[in-house]
Amino acid sequence: MDLADQLHSAAIHLLRRLRVRDRESGIGPAQLSALSVLVFGGPRSLGELADAEQVRPPTMSRIVAGLHRARLIRRRGTEDGRRILLTATPRGIKLMWAGRHRRVELLARVLGSLPADEKTKLREAAGLLRQLIRNI
Amino acid sequence: MDLADQLHSAAIHLLRRLRVRDRESGIGPAQLSALSVLVFGGPRSLGELADAEQVRPPTMSRIVAGLHRARLIRRRGTEDGRRILLTATPRGIKLMWAGRHRRVELLARVLGSLPADEKTKLREAAGLLRQLIRNI
DNA sequence: GAATTTAGTTAGCATAGCTAACTAAATTTC
DNA sequence: GAAATTTAGTTAGCTATGCTAACTAAATTC
Numbered sequence: 001m002d003l004a005d006q007l008h009s010a011a012i013h014l015l016r017r018l019r020v021r022d023r024e025s026g027i028g029p030a031q032l033s034a035l036s037v038l039v040f041g042g043p044r045s046l047g048e049l050a051d052a053e054q055v056r057p058p059t060m061s062r063i064v065a066g067l068h069r070a071r072l073i074r075r076r077g078t079e080d081g082r083r084i085l086l087t088a089t090p091r092g093i094k095l096m097w098a099g100r101h102r103r104v105e106l107l108a109r110v111l112g113s114l115p116a117d118e119k120t121k122l123r124e125a126a127g128l129l130r131q132l133i134r135n136i
Numbered sequence: 137m138d139l140a141d142q143l144h145s146a147a148i149h150l151l152r153r154l155r156v157r158d159r160e161s162g163i164g165p166a167q168l169s170a171l172s173v174l175v176f177g178g179p180r181s182l183g184e185l186a187d188a189e190q191v192r193p194p195t196m197s198r199i200v201a202g203l204h205r206a207r208l209i210r211r212r213g214t215e216d217g218r219r220i221l222l223t224a225t226p227r228g229i230k231l232m233w234a235g236r237h238r239r240v241e242l243l244a245r246v247l248g249s250l251p252a253d254e255k256t257k258l259r260e261a262a263g264l265l266r267q268l269i270r271n272i
Numbered sequence: 273g274a275a276t277t278t279a280g281t282t283a284g285c286a287t288a289g290c291t292a293a294c295t296a297a298a299t300t301t302c
Numbered sequence: 303g304a305a306a307t308t309t310a311g312t313t314a315g316c317t318a319t320g321c322t323a324a325c326t327a328a329a330t331t332c
Contacts (some may be wrong), residue, residue, distance in 0.1 A: 003255060004244035005236070006262040008154060011147040012169075014265065016190055017272045018144065028287050028320085033148075047310060054152055059289055061312055066287080082297045082310040100141070108140040110271045118264055119139060125261030126142040128254055129150065135246045136153045164289085164318050183279060195320055197281055202318080218279040218328045 007129070018103050025099040027070060030055070030063050032099060035072055035088060039096040043087040045078075067092070143265070154239050161235040163206060166191070166199050168235060171208055171224060175232040179223040181214075203228070 022032055030053070037052045038044070044052070050060035064086060067073045072092035076085045088096070111119065158168055166189070173188050174180070180188070186196035200222060203209045208228030212221045224232070247255065 003259055003262070004240040004247055006266075007150070007247075007258065008240055008243065010262050010265040010269070011150045013269045014143070014147045015151065017269060020190065023321095030288055045310080054156060055288085056290065057311060058291080058313080062288075065312095080298075080310085084311075104140040104144055106272050107144060107268075110268050111140055111143075114264075114268075121257060122143065122261050122264055123139055125258050126139070126146050128250075128258055129146040130142075132243075132246050132250075133146070133149045133153060136242050159290095166319055181279080191319085192321065193280060194282080194322085198319075201281095216279085216329075220280075 014107075018107060021102045021106065022099065024102060025095060027066070027072070027095075030059075031066050031070075031072075032096075034060070034063050035067055035092055035096055036100070038073060038086055038088040039093050043085055045083045045085060047083070049086060150243075154243060157238045157242065158235065160238060161231060163202070163208070163231075166195075167202050167206075167208075168232075170196070170199050171203060171228055171232055172236070174209060174222055174224040175229050179221055181219045181221060183219070185222060 019029065022029060025032055027035075034049055034053055037049060041052070046060055046064055047057060049064070050057050053060065053063075055063075064073065064075070068075060072089060072095060074087045074089055076087065077083075078085050111122070114122075155165065158165060161168055163171075170185055170189055173185060177188070182196055182200055183193060185200070186193050189196065189199075191199070200209065200211075204211060208225060208231060210223045210225055212223065213219075214221050247258070250258075
């Protein structure tokens with residue numbers, strides 16, 4: 001329980017620091033996060049994107065509308081006439097990479113000053129966490 | 137850069153899973169987070185709370201109004217007539233602990249099934265991260 | 273005592289979360 | 303094969319949360 005709390009707290013404070021840079025992207029956090037799923041996870045339908053973001057369909061519908069208005073994604077029909085396939089545009093991909101870089105470079109800078117063995121520990125921990133999260 | 141990315145991604149996905157339980161608390165995420173600062177960090181002024189939450193004063197003013205309406209915090213005047221001291225009420229403290237427990241128990245459950253050496257690694261990593269975050 | 277600074281609030285805008293109620297396409301049922 | 307049901311997404315309307323600009327009031331500086 002105590003360990004869970006420490007990890008939870010670390011995650012909160014880490015993201016709180018990093019999200020400051022996100023405002024420079026010009027789009028909101030929900031749009032940014034949804035776009036990252038499309039850019040790094042590939043095209044998918046609105047419902048799948050809503051599931052990935054743990055958000056209800058009407059919410060995702062509006063997020064997608066914003067991304068589309070900003071020409072960051074494309075909407076295509078599929079064989080199933082009800083579903084739409086969402087794909088990041090080159091513009092969307094570019095914005096995402098720039099944002100990711102900006103966001104992570106703050107962290108990368110302080111990580112760079114750590115001794116190698118501590119970096120190794122963090123790398124192992126990140127791997128453990130990734131597996132763990134799948135089991136939650 | 138790659139390590140930074142892995143940690144960033146782990147933090148995002150961890151919180152995305154855990155925040156589901158927060159909705160059960162009945163108050164929004166910003167109120168919950170601000171309340172946690174008061175409960176676990178002690179009383180402070182509105183401006184200090186805004187700094188802690190990395191939010192502008194008008195935003196915190198409204199978050200505080202919500203917490204006050206729900207009787208989760210108390211507002212008191214200070215010697216400096218402009219500042220107000222915010223303190224969590226017993227009701228606020230209770231809600232916070234219940235929420236924290238709910239939030240973290242999911243994580244604690246999967247952590248419990250890990251071998252001891254992996255838990256040790258995660259504990260070390262959490263400590264490293266805490267120091268790291270202070271330097272960002 | 274007047275001017276400035278500081279703490280917080282109010283007003284007004286955009287984004288983001290929800291549920292309820294809708295449209296339209298696909299599937300199931302009879 | 304027509305009717306009923308299910309599924310995918312949208313629209314409408316609510317609350318919460320972020321911002322800036324403009325305000326009030328208290329404290330400090332000059």
